[in-house]
Amino acid sequence: MVMNAHADTSWSTDSATGALARYAPEAEAALNELIALSPARLGPLVGSVRERCAVTLSLAPVPAPDLGVATPASRSKGHRVALEFAEQFCVDVSSVGADMREALIGALGSRTGAFVTTLYVADWAPRLHRVLDELFGPDPSGWTGPARWNESDDDPWPAVDAFLRSVGRLRALDSVTTELVRLRQARQHNCRICKSLRSRSALSAGVGEGTFGEVDHYQDSTLSERHKAALTLTDAMIWQPGYISDDVIDDVRQHFSPVEAVELVLDLTRNASNKIAVATGSDEAHVSEGVEIYDVKEDGTLDFGLSAPTG
Structure with missing residues (x-):
């Protein structure tokens, strides 16, 4: 269990689970x-894949249904290929190449899409x-598993999309911070479509390509300490x-309110869904030159092909 090394009742008295429930119940x-x-x-x-990801990341795995975990001796070749793909997905998705994709498809066939979504x-x-x-302190009961498992073979993507939209509806965090961390993740994961997008809301707030470009060298940039704290957390989570060091956590707590911090962590989790597109090679940008303007609508969905703000 993670120790609550950052307990500070002047910042928040919530545990991690309590803060998530308080500030982002839909998400x-x-x-x-x-x-x-x-x-x-x-x-x-x-x-198996939840266990492999956790070991790779040095984290506790999310709960999994009691279906057993195949032992190394009993794993099929397809199972081993899937776990090797999972490990690379976790460590550096930008290094997933055509050979790995073809091997995964050869191993899993029609199950590939469901696997990558689950991954x-x-x-x-x-x-x-x-x-x-780390931010709020763990709940004594920890992160418990769901009351029921969804073992349906329906397409799992709608559940991911519902999560992405629920995060998109959050509005505590300012649009510039949201866009800067999104761009940092896009460039770290090397997602072509994400790198080509620019938020209309962030542009309307007065930032431009000069500011966006500073995410590549933010530590010695002119960005605010608040933005540097958010980008440092971004890199740490990736x-x-x-x-993650105490300094990273303390800086987030210094520059963000509890509700903003929860949204920031959820934004980073939402942005990481671009790893699905990168891993499957479906991250081609909509534009061949320049950038595409987008925005997040009130319902959490994305609106593409917008015009840049004037004035």
Whole structure:
């Protein structure tokens, strides 16, 4: 269990689970639905991939249904290929190449889409849990599993989309911070479509390409200390989620309110869904030159192909 090294009742008296429930109840419910996903066609692979991701990231795994976890001796070649893909997905998705994709499709066939969607949950739910535990302190009962598992073989993507939209409806965090961390993740994951997008709301707030470009060297940039704290947390969640320093957590607590911090962590989890597109090679940008203007609508969905603000 993560120790509450950052308890500060002047900042928040909530535990991690309490803060998520208080500040983002819809997103919490949608996240729980994601964790409950256990497509029957994947069987014990759900538990195996959650365990492999956790070991790779040095984090506690999200709960999995009691379907067993295949031992190394009993794993089929397809099972081993899937777990190797999962490990690379967690460590650096930008290094997933055509050979790995073809091997995964050869191993899983029609189950590939459901697997990669399930992999996103196995990869990022533990990161979210760890950071919220560090920010707020863990609940004594920990992060419990769902009351029921969804073992349907329906397409799991709608559950992911519901989570993404629930996070998109949050409005505590300012649009510039939201866009800067999104761009940092886009560039770290090397998502072509995400790198080509610019938020109309952030542009309307007065920032431009000069500011956006500073995310690549933010530590020695002219960005505010608040933005540097958010971007440092972004890098920590991407590259070293099991070893986030006290300084990183303390800086977030200094520059963000509890409700903003919860939204920031959820934004980073939402943005990480771009790993699905990168891993499957479906991240081609909509534009061949320049950037595309988008915005997040009130219902949490994205609106593409907008005009840039004037004035």
